[in-house]
Amino acid sequence: MSGLAAPLWDMQHGQGPRQLVELGLALLLSSLIGWERAAQQKSAGLRTHTLVGVASALMMEVSQHGFSGVLGVDGVSFDPSRVAAQIVSGIGFIGGGLIFVRRDAVRGLTTAATVWLTCAVGMACGGGLPVLALAATALHFLVVRGYPRLLPRLVPGGAASAFEVRLTYRTGAALLPRLMRICTRRGFRILRVDVERLPGGSDRVARVALEVEGTGDPARLAAELFEDDGVAHVDITGAADDE
Missing domain, CATH: 3.30.70.260 (ACT domain)
Incomplete structure (x- = not known):
């Protein structure tokens, strides 16, 4: 089967609709995370987080299904996990750009970590792990919204x-x-x-x-x-x- 025929084969076997659903889920969950960041007036808001989540999901889909046309060819082998590893490394460039130091205080760490989490949520959606993606999104809201209220009770003096x-x-x-x-x-x-x-x-x-x-x-x-x-x-x- 040629590489061009592989996507058509996927559509006939239900792979195409499933992949679109996974991209849609990545769009929804990353938009929810981005909406929360935008509501807090952070430098990385709705558009940034949405694009990170959808792009991560798309790259996972490409990693798993984009090279199916060369399967079985003599002398050709590939490891789908290599693309996932490169996604994790590449998102560090965006996260690093959100961190800055002002008056000896480090700012932007939580926003950078949220972008990293959104990337992971998108990867989970693209990797066919919707339950983990939903759980990670829920945990995001628990941490960024719930922890600031609990922190003064758990840590004397709280966070500045x-x-x-x-x-x-x-x-x-x-x-x-x-x-x-x-x-x-x-x-x-x-x-x-x-x-x-x-x-x-x-x-x-x-x-x-x-x-x-x-x-x-x-x-x-x-x-x-x-x-x-x-x-x-x-x-x-x-x-x-x-x-």
């Missing part, structure tokens, strides 16, 4: 998060020092302070960006900062553990 607090407030009442004290009282360390005075009428308004790091709850911090009458707006971005 770094994020930015943007405040708009009225000047003239020594409000900024009070706001900074609230941050430190909540267990956050202030890494950077940028103040910008905004043009206005009788009310003098300023905008400040505080880069903070700590183990406290960013939502509670925002709520306490907003309780001050002089604060007009509070926005928190980039809250993450090591992501």
Whole structure:
């Protein structure tokens, strides 16, 4: 049988529809993981994770079925696991590009690990292991969503998060020092302070960006900062553990 006839043979024996289902499952599961990362505003989001998962599944399909046309030819042999091994090695380039160091703190490790997991989920789908792919996706949500809530109870002090607090407030009442004290009282360390005075009428308004790091709850911090009458707006971005 020629290599061109092999895919047609697969379609006649039900291989083609099964492979399409496996690719579809990889699309669904990797999209779910990517959606969660996009909801957390990570650098690798929906499109990146979806493409990684589908591509991994496709390469597994090619590894298993793409060379069936040369089976039985004298002097020709192949090992399907070699392609899988190269997928694992190749995904390291994407994961490595997501990791960076800022102020002696390593960021992006969780996102890089999630891309690696998405690759494994896609490989499981393409390798005909849908139960493992579904289980790994469920475990992903357990780890990234459940562990941050359990960590403060399991590990004293929890894991430090770094994020930015943007405040708009009225000047003239020594409000900024009070706001900074609230941050430190909540267990956050202030890494950077940028103040910008905004043009206005009788009310003098300023905008400040505080880069903070700590183990406290960013939502509670925002709520306490907003309780001050002089604060007009509070926005928190980039809250993450090591992501």
